[in-house]
Amino acid sequence: MGLAVCVALLFTAACSANSTRESTGSAPTATTPSASPALRTIDPAALQAAVDETTSELLVPGAMVVLRTPQGDFTSVTGTTLRGAESPPSADTYFRIASNTKTMTAAVIVLLAQEGKLRFTDPVSRYVPGVPNGENITIAELLTMRSGLYNYTDAPELAATLDADPTKAWTPQEVLAIAFRHPPDFPPGTEFAYCNTNYALLGLVAEKIDGTSLARIFQERLFGPQRLHQVMLPAIDSTSxxxxxxxxxxxxxxxxxxSDFPYPPAMQAAARAGTLEPIDYTNQNPSYATAAGGAIATATDLATWIRALVEGRVFSADHQRQWLDSAQPEDPTKPDGQQYGYGISRQRFGPTASMYYHGGELPGFNSFIGHDPDNNVTLVIWTNLTLSLDGDHTANVLLLKVLDQIYPGLALAPPAAPTPTTR
Structure with a gap:
């Protein structure tokens, strides 16, 4: 499940976008300062054209791009928040952020370590009983997706239940029971595999130590101190x-x-012909993803959050360094490739361009949040169509087009098989 979309950016064919379609988005708030050598001078019209063209090609109903650079703040909007109506998105439109929630769950765990309430080397069995091989799986291995536990969102029975009863309220124990019925994928610490089971467990660890709900922990430890008023973790029975x-x-x-299944050719053809409409997943209960991907937010607050996280406003200096250094190559044979750490990815995609980021995907929504501390660039993208008919993660495709508007000299193409956020 796309609770966490990994964005591996490959140096192949350059992305470009031109469009004659009329823009439906808003103008930037500032454009006057010139770009640094590492950045292009942002052209609002070209940025909007790239957003319009890409979303039209992908059949995305609506999308939002919030870009903050030393040149100013830029907002590109296209389409609608409700099919069949003229309801353009805004930077303060709420959406389901899916696996971007992991940046928050991991931040809570790092804060608990900072306070001496846990250690990254602690076994998960110290806090959560019944985890297979839990005495040999550390908190750090959960954070960095190296536990080897089966990913519960890969289980066919989960998808079947969601479709049969989309309003069902799930407890962490229920989704963990699904995971624990399956054998582990590999011994702890030996490989990387994106796994929502890890973060379901980390949510329980946080609740065990703080003695309250994860929603309240988020509010008291993260949202309140960072003045984030448009982010929330909904109640288990909430579908709104x-x-x-x-x-x-x-x-x-x-x-x-x-599970990232490809669309059958007949389904693709029917959708392109207009005889198959997309399903509205807005009110599917996200409680199956709570600590791994259940939060709701706006692009405005997510931009504030990812910048605060990367720039060191959440942790002490020592734990900020540990958090930054936690990002390690997902594939040891590709040391310059995509990295994953304590609820954060990192990728260098050009000589002067790199970002700490995360992605989010679940039925209905796809998103990306990232911050480039070297060039002071913050980027948030969300779309309200999970996958294109070709199986591409829509926010990832849009991301590549937007990056080409920000950084000079990039040659970017999406990976053949990106890792979904919900998986």
Whole structure:
């Protein structure tokens, strides 16, 4: 499941975008200072054209791009939050952020370590009983996706239940029971594999130590101190999103997002012909993803959050360094490739361009949040169509087009098989 979309950016064919379609987005708030050598001078019209063209090609109903650079703040909007209506998104439109929630769950764990309430080397069995091989799986291995535990969102029975009963309220124990019925994928610490089971466990660790709900922990430890008023973790029985919000759409059943199954050719043809409409997944209960991907937010607050996280406003100096240094190559044979650490990815995609980032995907929504501390660039993208008919993660495709507007000399192409956020 796309609870966490990994964005491996490859140096192949350069991305470019030109469009004659009329923009439906808003103008930037500032454009006057010239770009640094590492950045292009942002052209608002070209940025908007790239967003319009890309979303049109992908059949995305609506999308939002929030870009903050030393040149100013830029907002590109396209489409609608509700199919069949003229309801353009805004930077303050709520949407389901999916695996971007992991940046928050990991931040809580780092804060608990900072306070001496846990150690990254602690076994998970110290806090959560019944975890297979839990005495040999550390908190750090959960954070960095190296536990080897089976990923519960890969289980066919989860997708089947979601489609049969989309409002079902899930407890962490229920989704962990699904994971624990399957054998581990590899011994702890020996490989990387994106796994939502890890973060379901980390949510329970946080609740065990702080003695309260994860929603309250987020509010007291993160959202309040960082003045984030448009981020929340909904109650287990909640299927609603605060106004103003975007609906979220996807073709076919939940398994296409949860397990990354390709769309059959007949389904693709019917959708392109207009005889198959996407399903509205807005009110599917996200409690199966709570600590791994259940939060709701706006692009405005996510931009504030990812910058605060990367620039050191959440942790002490020592634990900020540990958090930054936690990012290690997902593939040891590709030391310059995508890295994953304590709830954060890092990738260098040009000589002067790199970002700490995360992605988010679940039925109905796809998103990206990132910050480049070297060039003071913050970027948030969300779309309200999970996957294109070709199986591409829509926010990832849009990301590549937007990066080409920000940095000179990039040659970017999406990976053949990106790792979904919900998986």
């Amino acid at each position: 999103i605060p106004d103003p919000y975007s609906h979220g759409y996807m073709y076919g059943g939940s398994a296409f997002a949860l």
